[in-house]
Amino acid sequence: MEIERKFLVDAVPDDLDGRRSSSIEQGYVAIDPDGTEVRIRRRDGASTLTVKSGGGLARVEEELAIGDAAFARLWPLTAGRRIEKVRHVIRTSDPRVVIELDVYRGDLEGLVVAEVEFAGEDEAHAFTPPPWFGADVTDDGRYKNQRLAVDGRPA
């Protein structure tokens, strides 16, 4: 089972490898009161539509490739709930630990969040955040992308 932890970052490291970064624009076309979200995303020129279930037993995340024309037609539906960020993928000394550093743009400019993916619980517990990591916001719902898109940056 994949485990993730999320941290705020105050200062972006200055030795980021630009070759492993990508621009992401995403917006929510529908957010159901039960938590299910349908978002579209353009990343490095490729467009996808993702359906992600909310809570509950049936956890589903389904990503579909869509054409640029479909993306363009759906984009107006996401008005008022969009995020824009540059994602840097950072390898660590442990090959089973990967850091995704999201540097937000646009309305969320200034917000930087590091998401760390672990292969399992053991790796997650053994992880020592690097000195440039700030507060652990793994369980803070306000930093979910859906919430950031709708509500903006937490005060």
Place this chain on the structure above:
Amino acid sequence: MEIERKFLVDAVPDDLDGRRSSSIEQGYVAIDPDGTEVRIRRRDGASTLTVKSGGGLARVEEELAIGDAAFARLWPLTAGRRIEKVRHVIRTSDPRVVIELDVYRGDLEGLVVAEVEFAGEDEAHAFTPPPWFGADVTDDGRYKNQRLAVDGRPA
């Protein structure tokens, strides 16, 4: 601009041409409070995902072909908001007027709705419903598929 009118039907005509009927299963994966709906549908073995905007200026209806495997993974998300129907497409003496007769199954068994599509306002006004048509429910929101899926058959 395409114009549609919708009528209840008490008795299904007995001379329906079975060659022009198809089975439709559809369910809603997300219904946004703003009216935007995301539904998946399987019709005659082909699966689609459709995003349809609610009210507002930006009317969008985008249909995407999806694979059977994606349909199967998304289907659990539609629990409690599904409809099942057999659609008969009926030609009329006027080639610009087509009747789609939806015979509902499952929880909505007994409900039959005829939807008539017109090329324009003139055809819509000139249309005389055949004797087997019942009440005009064009403006009755309870007969929208989304509402039927969620709320069931109107009392």
